[in-house]
Amino acid sequence: MNIFETLRDRICLLDYPPGTVLREAELADEFGVSRTPIRAVLQQLAHGGLVAAKDGVGTIVTDLPxxxxxxxxxxxxxxxxxxxxxxxxxxxxxxxxxxxxxxxxxxxxxxxxxxxxxxxxxxxxxxxxxxxxxxxxxxxxxxxxxxxxxxxxxxxxxxxxxxxxxxxxxxxxxxxxxxxxxxxxxxxxxxxxxxxxxxxxxxx
Amino acid sequence: MNIFETLRDRICLLDYPPGTVLREAELADEFGVSRTPIRAVLQQLAHGGLVAAKDGVGTIVTDLPxxxxxxxxxxxxxxxxxxxxxxxxxxxxxxxxxxxxxxxxxxxxxxxxxxxxxxxxxxxxxxxxxxxxxxxxxxxxxxxxxxxxxxxxxxxxxxxxxxxxxxxxxxxxxxxxxxxxxxxxxxxxxxxxxxxxxxxxxxx
DNA sequence: TTTGACTGGGATGTGTACATCACTGGTGAT
DNA sequence: ATCACCAGTGATGTACACATCCCAGTCAAA
Incomplete structure (x- = not known):
């Protein structure tokens, strides 16, 4: 299972509950890659509406109204x-x-x-x-x-x-x-x- | 109009007909930014189904069957x-x-x-x-x-x-x-x- | 005590060098 | 003449250093 599916499932399974701040550097360390591919994955997740990137803050798991x-x-x-x-x-x-x-x-x-x-x-x-x-x-x-x-x-x-x-x-x-x-x-x-x-x- | 909308409209207006190869470096020069934000835009367009990135080749405007x-x-x-x-x-x-x-x-x-x-x-x-x-x-x-x-x-x-x-x-x-x-x-x-x-x- | 500005740390956003991959053109053998 | 192979060129993919931006904590003034 690739990084995208892994993070997607963690969000869906509430391992990352809404409001969780995902830090690119941490994820990069965990998966043994640099921030660049992590950013690509987070952007995909953002398109899917599962996370939202906030400059200077972090990438936050969305809490849909x-x-x-x-x-x-x-x-x-x-x-x-x-x-x-x-x-x-x-x-x-x-x-x-x-x-x-x-x-x-x-x-x-x-x-x-x-x-x-x-x-x-x-x-x-x-x-x-x-x-x-x-x-x-x-x-x-x-x-x-x-x-x-x-x-x-x-x-x-x-x-x-x-x-x-x-x-x-x-x-x-x-x-x-x-x-x-x-x-x-x-x-x-x-x-x-x-x-x-x-x-x-x-x-x- | 931002870079995303500009490229999106160029594709929709057939300024970039299907099959056109978009090179990140060229677009970066044109818009006066580095490849990084261009890549982000191209990934957005890929998510919308308008382009598809091919490693070692380029980002190609899709031709839907x-x-x-x-x-x-x-x-x-x-x-x-x-x-x-x-x-x-x-x-x-x-x-x-x-x-x-x-x-x-x-x-x-x-x-x-x-x-x-x-x-x-x-x-x-x-x-x-x-x-x-x-x-x-x-x-x-x-x-x-x-x-x-x-x-x-x-x-x-x-x-x-x-x-x-x-x-x-x-x-x-x-x-x-x-x-x-x-x-x-x-x-x-x-x-x-x-x-x-x-x-x-x-x-x- | 409260409020205000300020500063420091850490995050994402950006720029850039390098790694890897794919096509193309040439060259050699058959 | 033709086909297979191989190196060269230029593209995307990746890693990393730097710029910019938020927020929290602190300190000073009202």
Missing amino acids: RDEIRDIYLMRMKTAELIGAMDPRPLNPALGLAIAGLRAQAADMQDQFDIHAYWRINHELHLLIGGVIGNTALREIWDHFYFKSARHWYQHARNSAENVSKALVAELDEVLRAVNEGDAMALGYVQRNSIAYGLARLIA | RDEIRDIYLMRMKTAELIGAMDPRPLNPALGLAIAGLRAQAADMQDQFDIHAYWRINHELHLLIGGVIGNTALREIWDHFYFKSARHWYQHARNSAENVSKALVAELDEVLRAVNEGDAMALGYVQRNSIAYGLARLIA
């Missing part, structure tokens, strides 16, 4: 609704097997909740669904807003582990159903609903 | 359809005046077509409509795909100046109507249609 988070969730819902409508790629059996594998892992996790495993399963699911999206522009924003909003449902997951664990299994069951039916439209709406449920928790 | 352009157009249409549905900001009289001003400029341009004026009017219109979008996430992708696809309808505009000139006046009339009615939903659909017409020209 609630209104903006809500906007992102609403946008992700609309994006999900488009998955099945905009030239989705055919749902093949291999995808079903992969989803079933994730479902098994999620079920195992219900006994003992592992926050990092939870993250990884969600991440794999996101990638698999991204592979279904046929429209490149749609996939682009699907990724973009996923990472931009990931921190917030993750924060919620830490607070109520059992609920989200059950919800994940349920979601994967629905996803599996849609995939086995070969119904990309249904797959999109399943995602839309999961996002909507997350938004409801967020507003509450 | 037709399929991807089509994907972007379809996505922009869906985006436009959402403008009126996702908490649009109220359409005030000042907006109507601004649109009317653009309409007058577009009408004047019909006698003698000025490609740069055409660009500027479209740009202003885009900014004004962006101001109507209430959802920050929606506005973000509205901007993103606008600049990513700008080159292609601009290329078309250079080839058939009179048609696009008339079409622009007609579009501004429809926009003005929607604004005067205070109907943001209509405004979004007017935009959607303009994009759809552009896509039809593109495929033809």
Whole structure:
């Protein structure tokens, strides 16, 4: 995993909570490179809205206002609704097997909740669904807003582990159903609903 | 206008046609800075999909495949359809005046077509409509795909100046109507249609 | 006591030299 | 004549020194 993905995941996993000041020199030491490539990575993260550079201060992990988070969730819902409508790629059996594998892992996790495993399963699911999206522009924003909003449902997951664990299994069951039916439209709406449920928790 | 906007507009205006190799040292000389800030700008442009850096070769203006352009157009249409549905900001009289001003400029341009004026009017219109979008996430992708696809309808505009000139006046009339009615939903659909017409020209 | 300016430390922003990579042109062998 | 290889040239990628900018802490004056 490269430096960009490492830092991105640390932010999404709240290893760097909002407000954290990332110092280029420290990161450069940690990864054994100079400040220059670190700066490039931080600029990428800034484009993704995860950090903001402040001259003379540091590069600070953003704390999105609630209104903006809500906007992102609403946008992700609309994006999900488009998955099945905009030239989705055919749902093949291999995808079903992969989803079933994730479902098994999620079920195992219900006994003992592992926050990092939870993250990884969600991440794999996101990638698999991204592979279904046929429209490149749609996939682009699907990724973009996923990472931009990931921190917030993750924060919620830490607070109520059992609920989200059950919800994940349920979601994967629905996803599996849609995939086995070969119904990309249904797959999109399943995602839309999961996002909507997350938004409801967020507003509450 | 800063360096980023300058280079972005040069790419959109086809001063740098696809395939053009941008050399950091040359740009650094032109703008009187070192390579470092130029690199930052080029990375921003790369994130926007307008250029791609190739080690040992140069930073090359991208030439998007037709399929991807089509994907972007379809996505922009869906985006436009959402403008009126996702908490649009109220359409005030000042907006109507601004649109009317653009309409007058577009009408004047019909006698003698000025490609740069055409660009500027479209740009202003885009900014004004962006101001109507209430959802920050929606506005973000509205901007993103606008600049990513700008080159292609601009290329078309250079080839058939009179048609696009008339079409622009007609579009501004429809926009003005929607604004005067205070109907943001209509405004979004007017935009959607303009994009759809552009896509039809593109495929033809 | 409070408020104001000032100064010092440390951060990002910038400039520049060097490392590494890719294409091109020439040269040699086949 | 043609193809393979190799060195040269010039590009981006990286490292590092310096410039500029914030903020915190201090000290003095009201």
